[in-house]
Amino acid sequence: MTRDVEEHAQFETSAQVDPPSANERPLRATADAEVLDEVAQRVLWLATSIIDAANRGRENPDGIKVGGHQSSSASMVGIMTALYLTELTGRDRVSVKPHASPVLHALNYLLGDLEEKWLTTLRARGGLQPYPSRTKDPDTVDFSTGSVGIGATAPLWAALSHRHLADRFPATTPEAGRFISLLGDAELDEGAVWEAIIDPEVRGLGNVLWVVDLNRQSLDRVIPDVQIRRLQGMFGAADWQVLTVKWGRRLRELFARDGGELLERRMDQMPNGEYQRLLRSHPGEVRERILAGVGEDAEALAQLLAPLSDADLAEAVRDLGGHDLGRLTETFGEVSKDRPTVIFAYTIKGRGLATEGHPGNHAAQLTEDQMQDLAEASGMTLDDPWHRFAPDSAAGQLVAAAAQRLHREPVTDQPVPQVPAELGWSPKAVTSTQTQLGRLLSDMVRAAPQVAAHVATVSPDVATSTNLGGWINKSGVWSIAGRHDWFADDRERMLRWQEGRRGRHIELGIAEVNLVSLAGELGSLGQRWGRPLIPIGVLYDPFINRALEPWTFSLYAGGRSIIVGTPSGVTLAPEGGAHQSFNTPSATLEVPGLTSWEPAFAQDLEWTMLEAMRRLHLPESDGGEAAYFRLSTRPIEQSLAGVPDDPLLRERRRRQVVAGGYRMSEQPAAQDEVTLVGAGAIMPEVLRAAERLREMGVSAGVVCLTSPSRVFRSLQDRGRVAESRRSAIVDELFPAQAPAPLVTVLDGHPHTLAFLAGARGDRTRNLGVTEFGQASSMTQAHRIHGIDVESVVSAALDLTGRG
Template identity: 75%
Template sequence: MDHRPMTTHPMDEDRQFETSHQYDPPTTNSRPLRASSSADATVLDEIAQRVLWLATGIIDAANRGRENADGLKVGGHQSSSASMVGIMTALWFSQLTSRDRVSVKPHASPVLHAINYLLGDLDASYLTRLRSLGGLQPYPSRSKDPDTVDFSTGSVGIGATAPIWAALSHRYLASRIEDTPPAGRFYSLLGDAEMDEGAVWEAIIDPEVRQLGEVVWIVDLNRQSLDRVIPDSQIQRLRGMFAAADWQVITCPWGRRLQETFSRPGGEVLEQRMRTMPNEEYQRILRAHPAEIRDRLLRGCTAQHAAALTELLAGHDDGALAELVRDLGGHDLQELQSAFAAIDDTRPTVVFAYTIKGRGLATEGHPNNHAAQLTEEQMQELAEASGTSLQDPWVRFPEDTAAGQLCAEVARRLRRERFTPAVPPTVPAELGWSPKAVTSTQASLGRFLSDLRRAAPEVTDRVVTVSPDVASSTNLGGWINKTGVWSLAGRHDWFSDDRERLLKWQEKPQGQHIELGIAEVNLVSLAGELGLTGERWGQPLIPIGVLYDPFINRALEPWTFGLYAGGRSLMVGTPSGVTLAPEGGAHQSINTPSATLEIPGLTSWEPAFAQDVEWVMLEAMRDLLDPDGGSAYLRLSTRPVEQSLAKVPEDELLRRRRREQVVAGGYRLSAHPAAEDDVTLVGAGAIMTEVCAAAETLAGHGVRAGVVCVTSPSLLFRALRARREVAATPRSAILETLFPAAHPRPLVTVMDAHPHTLAFLAGVRGDETHTLGVTAFGQAGTMAEMHRLHGIDEDSIASAALDMLGR
């Protein structure tokens, strides 16, 4: 079957190369030669037809060929996969090298598995197990699929941008570590509907991205969405937007047969007709009977043009004409090879490949084909056209055939080099410096990075900080002054002679801070890819992202998806809470402790004191570098806190015990044992000042209040679940230390956040619990006014305790 479809909107030039500033090719990205693009066209077409069959069959087996006890639709995307077959066949079988990495659009995952199967990278047993437990995932997954998947792409738009951040991460790594394995190109295969995602444009316009010549996007331009045919063509606008961002733009609209027809007498009339017809009209032509297509093309033409077009098409019978109007560049493998050969490695490239959704299937071009499934009769017809059968659907090409030999050659070419992973540095237990008498946890972050540089330089060398234009306001100024800002090419510092400048913004390839403008989505996406350098190239990094705590909600979905994809990072949210009183409700965060508690693979922390910040940061780094570890989120505050309230033991043994409790999730501040509590006050973060003050107030009323400082609500919640499910571990035993089962007491929990975060503590031993926190949007005012307004001030805490005691 021919793989050259037609576009679903007005067409543009056959291929256009936009001009932009030129950059030197990257010196850190030594690439092997591109694969030969001279593979026999007939063989490539044969392989593409088999890929179409396998991808369609994988979905068919999951829906029509598998028992479904649930009665729920299994689903899959046969049409969306079909439009990508030509693009992916041309790319894998004539272009990719072992060093390249590819992000595949979510709905084309069956095509990826079909190709991997033909290359011997997937066992046949998985082909019938799409969307089943332990089988092929609905969308490409790095961690869950059994075959080679470079990027998880289930979240539309986020997977599309991931190769950009992977390329940037490799550039950063290579600029810092000499023996970094080389990388090739970073491809993103995406649907045109993904162009609507804001994350796409945030990434495209980043100033560092325009220098990433190894980044290539290939857009499957089929102009259909889930529910409808797109009524308006945006290709001109899209091309202009990419070109304005200094990307090379290549369009691949027509197949060779249409181009040849355009070159004949009268061909310019057909070309003009094809270019200017509305997208919906073209889609309707695809669904028309072959006998109707000639008349539909002639509609709207002037008499002179109609005569020229009639003469031009006279040499085509109805069937041939139906195939001709489907001859689009995204299905013509030789046209795609030519487009790939034109890629300029000095700047990022986007290739717009015109396709038909469902090309080669009975659902081809249908406006409602997104989730449509072929019938058994239609599958039989496809099997016959593909040289296979429903009875033996998974046959590979014989080794002695040209197609079999090409599959074997490509499998050898794509076999990746093995490397010896670097041994990560040992993170110390503590750094050995005492904090200031009065300081905030936010200020402690800056101090921590400075101390880490002196105490553990080998660990510091692996640290890279990222922020969305809030570096100075989150206390990274000292770190940036010492390490510099990372930039691919470096920029001249025009303020180097300004003696009044506190923040030195020296941009250089050796810097360790990456600035991303006001773009939280870019921040978390880059941090995730920086956290994957150990898996991709054997050189682990410690990415630390800093952003305002309320803005984590803006990036929550891409950040969560990055964690799902295996990208580890250490995120710091600061400032936080209504304690940021004068800023008002717009910047006062409420839900972040609760939201981050619920994310798999993430430990959320809210330390109250400077020493806790140090211990928690070191623990988070150890966890990030541990193959079985995870990511972390620290919620910090600008509120200055009297550090003596922490009562850090001076005795070495007791200090070590305190540190162990801090990293386990919490500790008691009270000098007396829990058995002597009348009531237990539980707090987290900067609100511990009020909690300790309330305990003193209660003491004045003859009430002995115990004080528990929670450092990680998520660890305590895990400890509670672990205690119910398995034998106690050192970490789960922290609950017995904080809330001994033999001494139940009323609890008052307090957070400068939603009280739901600590409400689960009532279930530790069944205590009566009063939860205090923030349940309304904040206002501007003084800190004392905000605390009183939300009922988390000293008097409110003490009153809640007295109420529970009936006093």
């Protein structure tokens, strides 16, 4: 078979070497085209019936539309049937476009991976999810999708993560097959897609395959111009193999006849809107519509079409490659082993349904009469919609063979390294939490080498500016290809940027979405392959907003990671408003399954980071969670922390730190006339304000929060002792028997700590950053935003009536 478009030139194969046998393909299953079509028709029926049962077949006391996507599913039926029945093995992992989840469940049902009882539960509580969910669906789902574009790129990062794992632990990492994305053409509008495909490391993934369902419709409209050649060129420029499956065999046979080039040119040049209108025309109108756009060649084209009846011609123009299962199977056989591949498969949205090709079919549901017609076409009935193929039938045997090929042996879980409570070294006298991050990772190589061996750091080109240089010097940079370090002999160079297959740091291009997506897949390695890693991603704190949605989605999908945002706040004064952050403490506090930390002191960072590593791979029932750290470049005198020397008191302090906060003032809480509460790099101002107040005769207590989110959860859990897994830290920090007005201070939005007013019902003033910043000195920035010492003192005096 010849390609519809030319492949782009191969690049250096030295950069494309895969792990041994990772790209070896099993013998491709052979199947009679009629049998494959029979299975595809049954899959179409089942997928459509799953949605129908959720809408017409279930009581709906709320009166709220249940929904589903029958037409979007229909366009994927041929692609997925050909892929699952003839191509996939148990080593492959597949991401299915969100709106095709019923097709996935239909296939899993036929393959014996889903019980019949689930088929009527789409979009019901505890049932089949609206979009594929790895953690919530009852059948095999390799990737959660639903956040458009993020599910499509996930297999890229899963492939990269597996390759990284195999390089570091070759003896215990199971082999992987292909990592496949099935995505809709509208998903190519997402910037995350292009950020992912152009990353330099991706070009070396020969076991990545994308199949684009090119149905040329989005939710609201027929897409005016898919610009297919432009898309092909963009993938090709990123060193992807590009294949296109445009026309089915029936049309291709017409094209091969005398005069067939006229029809091919007419079909190729037909705008998307006109083609979609052709699909909705009465068969008696199709010939006239085709000839109307030809001009002087109309007579010759009419002679070519003359032997075809109106019905045959109407069916012929629907013959697209994405519905030709034999053609798809052949194309799968042409996929490269040396680089990632994209297949553009032309399809019709709603193919085989009464809504076929209609511009408003996205959420359309078939009527009962239309379902009855589909049942007759599928050899099924509305009364018995779920029966499988007979085991001794050709279709039943084909499905059984695929089920056997897709069987997966359970992975062997490798033990998670025990993370120590602390590393045993004292921080420098004056340092920042950002500097301490780099030192902590470097110290871990000596103090806890087994833990360090499982750490994988990731950065979007900010590794050195976030202080990972020492860690990189000790651990190396991981790269599929490996590159020569031309500066290795430069004596003035502090950073040894040695790239190879055993490095522990992964450097990406400047794309925060790629960072958190890769971190999520690195965090899923234990679930997928039995060997957990500890992914730590670093980025500038204000840019977590850019990456928050994909990171949140990866947490929903079960891929936990630790992300560090540094530097942060208006304390980064000379950098100006572009790099000064304010809402990140509040935004990250609100994400489920995530604890946000903002330690002020180096020792606090060590304790909390080790705690976050320990919890990363625990079951959710045991407190397993992801973590976000907001760090600062501000050097702070570490003696201000007042870490006790006594081992018992030191351990007590550590427990408070990891619980969310601790009291810094020596006086008991009962003596507070006002309590100053701070977090992060603003603590020196808080402590100086307390001292000023004492000089004025106002007794001020000080609470240092390391994790506002943990304290918030503690407050939420109050009164639910029997169910709570949280610390009672809020009651320890703010005892009910010792009420006092609160002044909260944060180099971030004051909303973050406003909840503390509910701890005891205290009068509260919340100080923080509510305006965009500007370049200035740190002292000026704190004064501009009202988080300087004078502002804290004034707020305390106002609350105590001592002004």
